[in-house]
Amino acid sequence: MKNIILYGAPAAGKGTMCEILVERLGYKHISTGELFRSLDDSTELGRFIHERIAKGILIDDETTATLVKNRLAELEGPVVLDGFPRTLNQAKILDGFFSDYVVINIEVSEEVALKRTLGRVNCPKCGRIYNIYTDMKPKQDNICDDCGCELKGRSDDNEESFKVRFNTYLANVESVLNYYKGKNSLYIIQSYESKEETYADIKKILDSQE
Numbered sequence: 001m002k003n004i005i006l007y008g009a010p011a012a013g014k015g016t017m018c019e020i021l022v023e024r025l026g027y028k029h030i031s032t033g034e035l036f037r038s039l040d041d042s043t044e045l046g047r048f049i050h051e052r053i054a055k056g057i058l059i060d061d062e063t064t065a066t067l068v069k070n071r072l073a074e075l076e077g078p079v080v081l082d083g084f085p086r087t088l089n090q091a092k093i094l095d096g097f098f099s100d101y102v103v104i105n106i107e108v109s110e111e112v113a114l115k116r117t118l119g120r121v122n123c124p125k126c127g128r129i130y131n132i133y134t135d136m137k138p139k140q141d142n143i144c145d146d147c148g149c150e151l152k153g154r155s156d157d158n159e160e161s162f163k164v165r166f167n168t169y170l171a172n173v174e175s176v177l178n179y180y181k182g183k184n185s186l187y188i189i190q191s192y193e194s195k196e197e198t199y200a201d202i203k204k205i206l207d208s209q210e
Ligand code: AMP
Pocket: 010, 032, 033, 034, 036, 052, 053, 056, 057, 058, 059, 060, 064, 082, 083, 084, 085, 086, 087, 090, 165
């Protein structure tokens, strides 16, 4: 099974598609946003990175690529990269140590993405993602279906930060997507209301690679 580099603006459904790829196809998930958020806040590096994330600013390419390289070395089997590479420079660095991948971009409008962002909550214990505005609501208000914990929003899920992240994302990713287009490895799909429909499009692409 091919490795996947998954793209989509904030709230395009990348995280949800990654959960499904892990559960159904056994992919290993590497999200640079999650890797950064899990860094210990008691260290200077952790605090520096968390401050930048709260403002929606990108972390430098070397720090990010090193973190991904270390994580790849710990894993076996096909991986799905989520949130990386975000810049052309990161894509070129990645090509130095990662191959046999397909690149998939999930497209979404800014209006739909903002609404989904403001409705997004997740479980601090198991990480399950919910959305109060879509078919991914928890059964009981604000409580995780699986472990009964209280659900939390992300500190960077506010309108101001969303706009910075959405526009930074579009500005940076264009050159990366053009890079992969030039290598004939880019596939573009739409983010549907139904996650099953979006997943079906990803599965079709993977099957066409076998
Ligand atoms: P995400 O969860 O992918 O939206 O990422 C949250 C934040 O982590 C971003 O706004 C950046 O500050 C940082 N980040 C995640 N991935 C990268 C990356 N590939 N390069 C630089 N910064 C990143």
